[in-house]
Amino acid sequence: MRSYPGDVLTQMREVSFSLDLPGIPLVLLHGFTENHRVWDKLLPYLGETFSVIRPDLPGHGHSAFPESIVDLEGVADWLAEFLYSLQVKKCYLAGHSLGGYVALAAAQKYPNLFEGVCLIHSTPLQDSAEKKENRVRAIEFIQEKGGEGFIRALIPTLFTEKNKVKHLEMVNQCLERALKTGDATLIRFLEIMKNRHSSLEWVEGGHVPVSVILGSQDNLIPCEFTANLMFNCSDSHVEVLHNSAHMGMLEEPQLIAKALSLFLAHKISSW
Numbered sequence: 001m002r003s004y005p006g007d008v009l010t011q012m013r014e015v016s017f018s019l020d021l022p023g024i025p026l027v028l029l030h031g032f033t034e035n036h037r038v039w040d041k042l043l044p045y046l047g048e049t050f051s052v053i054r055p056d057l058p059g060h061g062h063s064a065f066p067e068s069i070v071d072l073e074g075v076a077d078w079l080a081e082f083l084y085s086l087q088v089k090k091c092y093l094a095g096h097s098l099g100g101y102v103a104l105a106a107a108q109k110y111p112n113l114f115e116g117v118c119l120i121h122s123t124p125l126q127d128s129a130e131k132k133e134n135r136v137r138a139i140e141f142i143q144e145k146g147g148e149g150f151i152r153a154l155i156p157t158l159f160t161e162k163n164k165v166k167h168l169e170m171v172n173q174c175l176e177r178a179l180k181t182g183d184a185t186l187i188r189f190l191e192i193m194k195n196r197h198s199s200l201e202w203v204e205g206g207h208v209p210v211s212v213i214l215g216s217q218d219n220l221i222p223c224e225f226t227a228n229l230m231f232n233c234s235d236s237h238v239e240v241l242h243n244s245a246h247m248g249m250l251e252e253p254q255l256i257a258k259a260l261s262l263f264l265a266h267k268i269s270s271w
Helices: 036-045 072-085 100-110 129-145 146-160 161-166 168-178 181-195 201-204 223-231 253-265
Strands: 004-011 013-021 024-029 050-055 090-098 112-120 209-216 236-241
Touching: 013 036, 013 072, 024 036, 024 072, 024 100, 024 253, 036 168, 036 253, 050 072, 072 100, 090 100, 090 146, 100 112, 100 181, 100 201, 112 253, 129 146, 129 181, 146 168, 146 181, 161 168, 209 223, 209 253, 223 236
Parallel strands: 024 050, 024 090, 090 112, 112 209, 209 236
Antiparallel strands: 004 013, 013 050
């Protein structure tokens, strides 16, 4: 694949992205505090089947964060407008963590644009009461002391204990990207994630094929519970990474690419 960095100016303001050609459009949405570079290790394993579009979410990387975006539906609008600006009429969508929440919101609001959704270390459920309380505490911490301490505490917990030692450079690169995320963006997205609604009923309805890739050592998205949840959904597929926590695209990129390709393989024949 050859990567083409770029940016576009839409009604939702500037969006930074990377486009890898050629093939069928596949949009990869990074998670909270990340940017499009988190997918770098995945690209060599995707082959030439897809045109991979990797935008920086609002407020992340070099993308602007319009004041009009106050919820996931607003981020879904932002994503749809970005894709329309690239003249993408239909595509596949994969999102990591926060990116998965955005993917589900976008697929519900723009069903004709997305042919399939893959959730990577993500869930269709809304936050539990405990998790909402944790987000409130995080917001208060950032408001009082700034985001650096929050990020330095968060990033190491996203990796397995083994990978934190074996791939320390990888963890530090993730930390370096996260530290570039402004406090205002941290707070706004913590609020957006806290207030999001469950998408489970929509997923259960089988409106769009949904795949879920989970890490068996993930402290944020409980693997067994989420897997059992998805097994009850029609037209869904579950893959478990046994040597990953919350960052499979860095910890086991080859297996993430394989699971993603297998999920999409029988769907692209009619493209």
